[in-house]
Amino acid sequence: MKPKLYAVVDIETTGGMARRDRITEIAIVLFDGEKIVDKFESLINPERSIPYEITRITGITDSMVSNAPKFYEVAKKVVDMTEGAIFVAHNVRFDYSFIREEFASLGFTLTRRQLCTVVLSRKAFPGLKSYSLGNLIRHFDIQVENRHRAMDDVLATVDILGRILSNEDGAQQADRIVNAGIKASHLPKDISIERIHNLPESIGVYYFYNEYGHVIYVGKSINIRKRVMQHFGNIDSKTDKFIAKVADITYEETGSELIAMLLESNEIKALQPEVNKAQRAKDYPYFVYHYFDHQGYLRFNWEKSSVKTRTNKKILNHYSSKASARSHLYQITELLGLCAGLTGIHEAESSCFYYQTGACTGACQQIEAPESYNERATEGLEILKKSFDDDFIIVTEGRNREEIGLVLIEGGHYRGYGYLAQDDAQHGPEEWKEAIQYLPTNPECNQIVMSWLDKHPMAKILKW
Numbered sequence: 001m002k003p004k005l006y007a008v009v010d011i012e013t014t015g016g017m018a019r020r021d022r023i024t025e026i027a028i029v030l031f032d033g034e035k036i037v038d039k040f041e042s043l044i045n046p047e048r049s050i051p052y053e054i055t056r057i058t059g060i061t062d063s064m065v066s067n068a069p070k071f072y073e074v075a076k077k078v079v080d081m082t083e084g085a086i087f088v089a090h091n092v093r094f095d096y097s098f099i100r101e102e103f104a105s106l107g108f109t110l111t112r113r114q115l116c117t118v119v120l121s122r123k124a125f126p127g128l129k130s131y132s133l134g135n136l137i138r139h140f141d142i143q144v145e146n147r148h149r150a151m152d153d154v155l156a157t158v159d160i161l162g163r164i165l166s167n168e169d170g171a172q173q174a175d176r177i178v179n180a181g182i183k184a185s186h187l188p189k190d191i192s193i194e195r196i197h198n199l200p201e202s203i204g205v206y207y208f209y210n211e212y213g214h215v216i217y218v219g220k221s222i223n224i225r226k227r228v229m230q231h232f233g234n235i236d237s238k239t240d241k242f243i244a245k246v247a248d249i250t251y252e253e254t255g256s257e258l259i260a261m262l263l264e265s266n267e268i269k270a271l272q273p274e275v276n277k278a279q280r281a282k283d284y285p286y287f288v289y290h291y292f293d294h295q296g297y298l299r300f301n302w303e304k305s306s307v308k309t310r311t312n313k314k315i316l317n318h319y320s321s322k323a324s325a326r327s328h329l330y331q332i333t334e335l336l337g338l339c340a341g342l343t344g345i346h347e348a349e350s351s352c353f354y355y356q357t358g359a360c361t362g363a364c365q366q367i368e369a370p371e372s373y374n375e376r377a378t379e380g381l382e383i384l385k386k387s388f389d390d391d392f393i394i395v396t397e398g399r400n401r402e403e404i405g406l407v408l409i410e411g412g413h414y415r416g417y418g419y420l421a422q423d424d425a426q427h428g429p430e431e432w433k434e435a436i437q438y439l440p441t442n443p444e445c446n447q448i449v450m451s452w453l454d455k456h457p458m459a460k461i462l463k464w
Contacts, residue, residue: 004171006031006115006161007085010153011095012058014046018097022046023071024060026099027150028081031088031158033165040081041151043068058148071102079110086178087112090133090157100201107400111225113197115178117160123173124164136160180226181233190247196232199225202253203397205263208275209248216245217275220264224251242275256396256405258452259417265448266439284318284443286325288344290381296370297363298377300329300384301344315412317386318443332380339363339373343380386446387412393432394449395460398422407449408436414445429464 008029015021027041043060045068055061078099089095092114103110121131128139133156137144142159146152164170184193190211199206201223208217208231221227232243254260268276288302291314302325303309305318319325326345333343339355340346341364352364363373388409396405398419408415418435453459 004033005037005085006033006088007082007112008088008154008158008161009082009095009099010089010150010157011098012054012060012148012150013098014048014050014054016094018094018101021098022048023098023102024050024054024058024065025150026074026078027154028078029151029154029158030081030085031161033162033171036158038081039151040077041154042074044074045070059146060149072106075103075106075108082110082112085112086115086174088115088117088157088161090117090153090160092116092118105401107402109200109202111198111200113178115174117157117164119177120164120174121160123177124167124170133157133160179233180229182229186243187232188244188246191232191249195249196225196228199228199249199251200253201225202399203255203257203260204251204253205260205267206249206251207267208246208273209250210245211247213248215267215271215273217242217273218264218267218271220257220260222257222260224253253399254405255399255403255419256407258394258396258407258449259405261448261452262407262414262417262445265444266442269440269442269444284320286319286322287313287315288317288319288325288329288384289313289315290384293342295366296374297342298370298374298381299342299344300332300377300380302326302329315387316381316384317446328384332383335383336376336380337361338377338380342373342377386443386450388446388449390463392461392463393429394453395462406432406435408433409449413441413443414449415439415441429462432462 008031010027011023012025013021013023023044024046025041025043028039029036030038043065045065047070050060050062050065087096093116096112096114100110118131121136128135133153134147136142137147137156140159140163142156144152144156165174179193182193182196187193203222204224205218205220206224206228207215210216219227228249231239252263254263285305286302287305287310288300290298290300293299302319302322304322317328319328329343329345332338333340333345339352339360341352341360352360352362355362355365355367361368361373363370389412391410393409394407396407398404403419403421404425406418406420408417416436416438418437420432420435424431
């Protein structure tokens with residue numbers, strides 16, 4: 001068996017946010033579990049000033065990095081040294097996110113198996129008050145000349161990793177962390193752990209296929225690889241039979257979480273995968289609409305959908321069954337104390353049973369004034385409403401830095417998504433709409449967009 005290689009990495013940066021800050025120094029040590037087989041270190045010109053507080057901690061100044069190589073000049077070396085190795089760092093999420101972001105700015109996606117020595121140390125050395133690199137250095141009396149310099153911190157991390165791997169069960173603990181608890185013996189015969197590790201750590205939709213090439217499950221995630229690993233890790237009796245059927249995995253990167261959610265919904269409706277039972281409804285033959293009667297009361301009703309019944313109706317939502325449409329109307333009737341005769345639950349009568357029992361305030365008998373009743377009915381309208389008043393495009397992240405994602409709302413509904421090169425973003429809505437992949441109307445997608453907009457009030461929207 002080919003021996004494992006660990007690419008132990010440390011970086012220094014201009015700050016703590018990978019999307020905003022830049023790398024100022026990098027060190028990589030290749031370690032085979034027993035000895036160091038290669039080393040690399042370099043200051044990096046971050047192409048911006050280094051904050052005073054960062055200089056105070058690391059000792060790295062603007063003058064030290066002014067003539068240092070920019071990241072793209074050392075990128076090939078980073079790729080070569082980490083290729084085929086397990087990417088190791090103390091708090092791996094920090095170092096890995098910065099390096100991935102640097103590669104993303106170059107239009108390259110870096111994907112590596114990862115191992116965090118913070119997590120590993122907690123398992124290997126239980127009971128310590130802290131698992132920070134500084135505390136582990138003190139605990140094991142590791143000799144370090146320059147703390148918070150990349151190579152010195154990497155060598156300390158290598159020392160700690162070596163101690164763990166030399167312990168009984170240390171290598172197995174490391175493998176379990178790298179593989180997210182997945183046991184190769186539990187994987188389907190056509191899916192290897194390497195196949196899963198090669199999945200991207202990006203936002204998108206993934207597909208599980210059976211041996212006949214049929215899609216049996218569609219899912220979405222902001223980290224495709226991590227989510228797929230969760231499927232195959234800690235398998236219980238409920239999911240064991242499903243996972244055993246998986247013979248292939250594919251994915252579609254979307255760059256945008258919103259687009260991933262919308263694509264997942266449309267794909268489930270189109271492909272009808274056997275495992276996504278709850279989300280498979282593709283027909284919505286009933287709808288709820290609203291109108292004002294001749295006495296000024298805001299009323300609701302439902303109908304079976306057809307071209308004739310939909311004409312000139314102010315439609316609020318579509319439903320997969322008559323029961324679900326009536327249930328939604330019943331909910332607002334109960335919640336807001338509306339009249340069942342004016343919400344389509346029962347025929348409005350001259351002698352209202354619900355008014356006699358006190359459940360209705362008498363709007364159906366014109367006892368409650370329209371102004372008073374309509375205040376509550378308007379609240380019900382907002383609850384029922386799952387369509388849009390305006391046409392607009394939501395601008396989201398693209399699949400890379402050179403493009404943007406677009407989500408089109410037109411005619412009251414979500415119509416589709418697409419991508420546009422950043423250089424073409426100055427064009428108008430008609431040009432933007434040419435980039436849209438139009439999809440069948442799906443009321444569930446309307447709700448997805450509405451919920452997303454509620455959570456992202458500062459989203460960029462183009463109206464016309």
